[in-house]
Amino acid sequence: MITDDDYLYFTGRALDGMTGIVAGLGDELANTRPALPGANSPYALLTHCLGVVSYWAGALVAGRAVDRDRDAEFGSAGPVRPLLDQAAAVRAQLAEDVRSAEPDAPLRAAPPAAFLGPDRELTQGAALLHVYEELAQHHGQMEILRDALLAGEPAGLPR
Template sequence: MLTPEEYLHVCDIALDGMTAIVTELGDDLACTHPPLDGANTPFAILTHCLGVMHAWAGHRVAGRPLQRDRDAEFRAQGPVADLLAATEQARAQLHADVHACDPRAPLTATTGHRLEAHITTAGAALLHVLEELTQHHGQMQVTRDLLVQAPGRHR
């Protein structure tokens, strides 16, 4: 099975990639929707990932209170510097949570989320965090490409 360091290395690759993208785009483009119906901004995608980390690793695995407005994550805007600081804080907490958990242990807390029918252990919850981080990193790469290649923009 994976060691905590191996698991966190892959999480960090995704987080590093997403922070690099919002940094590259800057405050304006990071908060811009690509030209697709219903598409999210890079800022919102990363904000959502922080919410996923808090909900699944922080609440369900570590047992901290859940304070999350999932809908607001997709409307989030602001300075990239603030998002980068929040990401580093969430990353440090994820590292601590992963090192402190027993992956075979049952979830510490539940919310009634439909996935909890299949995600019943700390290890499975952490795999879900990894799934979300990697898929949203890819989504953000495509989003970045759409934004920088939009008419009137050059890379």
């Protein structure tokens, strides 16, 4: 089985990739949606990923109360610096949550169906795998968003 350090290495790579993209795009482009059907801004996608980590690892694995508005994550916007600071704090908390997890134990609560997680009963270890799944998936998605934005095709601009 993988170690906590292995898990945190790979989740960290995904988070570093996303925060690097948002930082590199800056305030304006990080908050822009590219002209792709259903696309989110990189800022909103990182906000969503931080919500995923906080809720799945914090509430369902560690048992902390986590207030999350999943729908609002996708409409979020703002300056990049505070979001990057939030990402660093979420990453540090994830390390604590992973190290205190009981991989074979049941979740500390049932995830709401609206959160679109796996459609089966999960252990704490499986919930942490879902966190990695989301981070890896959205990191790749954000690379595509960045490429589209840098190509100069934000929503509403002619091609």
